[in-house]
Amino acid sequence: MADWRPSEAQQQRLVVARRMHRRSSLLASASAVVFFAVVALALVSSPGWPTVRATFFDWSQAVEAWPDVVEGFWVNVRLFLLAEPLILLLGLAVAAVRVSRSPVLVPLRMIAIGYTDLFRGLPTILVVFLVCFGVPALQLQGVTTSLFWLALVALVLSYGAYVAEVFRAGIESVHPSQVASATALGLSNAQTLRHVVVPQAVRRVLPPLLNDFISLQKDTALVATVGLLDALGTASDAANYSFNFTPYLVAAALFVALTVPLARLTDWLGRRAMQRERAGVP
Amino acid sequence: MSSPPVLRIERLRKTYGDRTVLRDLDLTVEAHDVVCLIGASGSGKSTLLRCIDLLEPTQDGTIWFEGQDVSDPRVDARAVRKRIGVVFQAYNLFPHLTVLDNVMLAPRKVHGLSADQARARATELLEQFGLADKADAHPDRLSGGQQQRAAVVRALATSPSLLLLDEVTAALDPLLVGEVLEILRRLAEQGTTMVLATHEMGFARDVATKVCFLDDGCVLEEGSPAAMFSAPREQRTRQFLRRIL
Numbered sequence: 001m002a003d004w005r006p007s008e009a010q011q012q013r014l015v016v017a018r019r020m021h022r023r024s025s026l027l028a029s030a031s032a033v034v035f036f037a038v039v040a041l042a043l044v045s046s047p048g049w050p051t052v053r054a055t056f057f058d059w060s061q062a063v064e065a066w067p068d069v070v071e072g073f074w075v076n077v078r079l080f081l082l083a084e085p086l087i088l089l090l091g092l093a094v095a096a097v098r099v100s101r102s103p104v105l106v107p108l109r110m111i112a113i114g115y116t117d118l119f120r121g122l123p124t125i126l127v128v129f130l131v132c133f134g135v136p137a138l139q140l141q142g143v144t145t146s147l148f149w150l151a152l153v154a155l156v157l158s159y160g161a162y163v164a165e166v167f168r169a170g171i172e173s174v175h176p177s178q179v180a181s182a183t184a185l186g187l188s189n190a191q192t193l194r195h196v197v198v199p200q201a202v203r204r205v206l207p208p209l210l211n212d213f214i215s216l217q218k219d220t221a222l223v224a225t226v227g228l229l230d231a232l233g234t235a236s237d238a239a240n241y242s243f244n245f246t247p248y249l250v251a252a253a254l255f256v257a258l259t260v261p262l263a264r265l266t267d268w269l270g271r272r273a274m275q276r277e278r279a280g281v282p
Numbered sequence: 283m284s285s286p287p288v289l290r291i292e293r294l295r296k297t298y299g300d301r302t303v304l305r306d307l308d309l310t311v312e313a314h315d316v317v318c319l320i321g322a323s324g325s326g327k328s329t330l331l332r333c334i335d336l337l338e339p340t341q342d343g344t345i346w347f348e349g350q351d352v353s354d355p356r357v358d359a360r361a362v363r364k365r366i367g368v369v370f371q372a373y374n375l376f377p378h379l380t381v382l383d384n385v386m387l388a389p390r391k392v393h394g395l396s397a398d399q400a401r402a403r404a405t406e407l408l409e410q411f412g413l414a415d416k417a418d419a420h421p422d423r424l425s426g427g428q429q430q431r432a433a434v435v436r437a438l439a440t441s442p443s444l445l446l447l448d449e450v451t452a453a454l455d456p457l458l459v460g461e462v463l464e465i466l467r468r469l470a471e472q473g474t475t476m477v478l479a480t481h482e483m484g485f486a487r488d489v490a491t492k493v494c495f496l497d498d499g500c501v502l503e504e505g506s507p508a509a510m511f512s513a514p515r516e517q518r519t520r521q522f523l524r525r526i527l
Binding site: 177178180181182183184185186187188191195196199200203 | 366367372378388391436
C-alpha cells in the first residue's frame, strides 16, 4: 500500500478532472455576478428608486433608531428564551397525554385534544389580543396585568399546540416493534413511553422543532400589536416620528441575524439525523 | 404431586377479523423442555409466541402458565410478562441505549434492582455471551449476530422461567447464524425452558426435546426430533420436511 503511486492514466484523469472543476466554479461565479448585477441594476434604475432609498435606506435614520430598536429587541430575546422551554414542557405533556391509554386520564385527554384543535386553529395574533386584553379585563385577583408576561402566556399557548403535534408525530413514528419489546420486558405503558418511545421521538423531531422555534422568534414581534415596546414596537414609534421606514429595516436585520444561525443549526441537525438513519439502524 | 408444566395450552383460537390464524391449538411445555415450532411461513408460529406472552388477545381456549390460567382478563399481564423472556426476529434492541443499558432497563425498572445490582448481573451475562467489549456501544455499531446475542442477553437478564424465540436467526447473514445458535445450544444445556419458532432444522434435530409441526393454525404433528425427522406420520409434515431439508 505504501508504495502505491497513481498510474499514468490516473494522473491524466486527475489533470482533466481538475480542469473541469475549475471551469465549473468559474461558470458558477460568473453567473452569480451577472444575476445579482442585473437585479441591482433593475432596482436602482426603477423610477421610484430615489424615494425608496430615502425612506428605507437612510443611514442617518438607522443610526438614530439603533439604540432604541436594540433595546426593544431585548424584549423579543427574553420572550423567546423564556417561551421555548415552557413550550417544550407544555408540548411534551400534551402529546404524552394524547397518546396515553390510561382510563384515568380520559378527561385530560379530552382537554388536550380540545386545546390542540383550538390553538392550532386560532391565529397567533388573536391569541395575543385575547390574552393581553381579555385577561386583565377579567380583573382577577393575583393575576398579572404585565403585558410582557401575558404576551409570553399567549405565545406559549399558541406554540404549545403546534409543538405538541410535532411531539405526537414523533412518538407515533417510533416503530411498534419497539413498543412490543418494551412490553414484553414487562414495562408499563408509562415506562415504555418514558424510557423507550419519548427519547427516540425527541431525537427524531428535533429539526422540525427547531424550525418551529425559528418561526417563534419572528412571531415575538406580534407583541408590538398590544403596545409592548419590542423591536417592532420601537421601530414603529421611530418611523411614525420621522416619517421614515429605515427603523423597520433595522428591526428586520436584527431578526434575521438571530434566525439565520438557528436555521443553519437546524439544517446541520437534520443532515446528521439523516446520516444516522442511513447508517442502518434496523 | 408433580409440579405443573411450565406452559399448557388448550384449544387456543386466534383470529384477525375473519381470518383464523390459530385453531384449537394444544401445546404442553415441561420444565427444561426445548420445543421447536416448525412449519411454513404463515402457519401461526409467531402469532402463537405473541399470544403466549399476552401481546395479542386470543379469541378462545386457555393458556396456563406455571399453573395459572393467564387467559383470564383479570390477570395482570405485566406480572406474567415479567416471568417470560422474548427474543424477536429483528432484535428490537433500543437504538438510543447502549447494550449495557438495554440489558439493565427491565431489571431496574420492572424488577426493582438497584443500578449496581443490575449492572453486575448485566455485565456478568454480557461476559458470558462474549459481548463484554460491546457493553458501552450502541446497537447500530454491532453486527447482526452481536445484536441478536445482546437481545438474548436482555431477555435473560430478568431470569425468566420461559424463553420465547421468534425466528431469531432468520434476519441474519448465514455466517452469523452459527454464533447465535451456539448460545441457544448452551442455554439448552443449562436447562433453560425454551419455545422457538425456527427454520433451522439442524438445530431442531440436535437440541430440541420436542418438535411441533404447525400447519394451518394447529399442531398437526409433534414428537421427538428423531421421530419427526426420520418417520413423520402426516403427509403434510413429510411434504414440508422434504421441501426444507
